[in-house]
Amino acid sequence: MIQPIFLVGARGCGKTTVGVALAQALGRGFVDTDNYLLTTTNMSVADIVAQEGWDGFRARETQALKNVTSPDVVVATGGGMVLAEHNRQFMREQGVVIYLRAPAQILANRLEAFPQEGQRPTLTGKPITDEIVEVLAAREALYRQAAHHVIDASQTPDAVVDAVLAALQIARAS
Numbered sequence: 564m565i566q567p568i569f570l571v572g573a574r575g576c577g578k579t580t581v582g583v584a585l586a587q588a589l590g591r592g593f594v595d596t597d598n599y600l601l602t603t604t605n606m607s608v609a610d611i612v613a614q615e616g617w618d619g620f621r622a623r624e625t626q627a628l629k630n631v632t633s634p635d636v637v638v639a640t641g642g643g644m645v646l647a648e649h650n651r652q653f654m655r656e657q658g659v660v661i662y663l664r665a666p667a668q669i670l671a672n673r674l675e676a677f678p679q680e681g682q683r684p685t686l687t688g689k690p691i692t693d694e695i696v697e698v699l700a701a702r703e704a705l706y707r708q709a710a711h712h713v714i715d716a717s718q719t720p721d722a723v724v725d726a727v728l729a730a731l732q733i734a735r736a737s
């Protein structure tokens with residue numbers, strides 16, 4: 564049975580980067596919930612948060628998750644998608660959920676090199692490393708709860724894709 568694949572994990576773990584490569588390897592469609600919101604609302608995450616607060620953004624990302632889900636798609640979620648219990652349940656029931664896990668320092672290094680502030684406005688007002696440590700501590704259990712598989716995301720994107728394919732026991736389509 565073909566099921567959607569949902570990538571979850573903290574900011575910078577590579578959900579978007581790996582998602583594109585995984586979809587290509589499987590010959591599937593790819594969709595990113597943040598990009599979906601950007602193109603459907605013409606607003607960045609920072610714009611939405613400025614106008615509607617984080618609660619408004621969270622409501623929109625829940626709707627985006629439902630809108631983008633179809634059987635043959637790879638979905639890169641935003642790092643906070645797992646915060647809502649119904650999102651975790653939806654993903655687990657509808658498809659296969661992969662937690663891309665990496666240590667805080669690796670995440671911080673990637674985000675410092677490529678902050679994308681419009682899509683990643685501050686969550687805590689703290690410096691990146693402090694924020695990542697705090698957010699991971701708060702969410703680690705949620706990522707694990709949501710996930711069917713936990714993959715080491717500190718490897719190269721290609722190696723992460725191979726690890727996901729091995730976990731799913733499927734071969735590359737190309």
Ligand SMILES: Nc1ncnc2c1ncn2[C@@H]1O[C@H](COP(=O)(O)OP(=O)(O)O)[C@@H](O)[C@H]1O
Pocket residue numbers: 572573574575576577578579580581639673674676677716717718719720723
């Ligand atoms: N496995 C990886 N190894 C090295 N750099 C990575 C890896 N995955 C992602 N990156 C880099 O980290 C940054 C954040 O990646 P992104 O895919 O946007 O993460 P996420 O969607 O999980 O926030 C980007 O600059 C990307 O090129």
Ligand SMILES: O=C(O)C1=C[C@@H](OP(=O)(O)O)[C@@H](O)[C@H](O)C1
Pocket residue numbers: 572573574575578579597608640641642643644682683684686
């Ligand atoms: O961790 C979070 O709460 C968020 C992560 C971001 O996505 P990425 O994980 O793709 O950076 C984006 O959805 C938004 O800024 C909120």
Ligand SMILES: [Mg+2]
Pocket residue numbers: 578579595597639640641
């Ligand atoms: Mg992303």
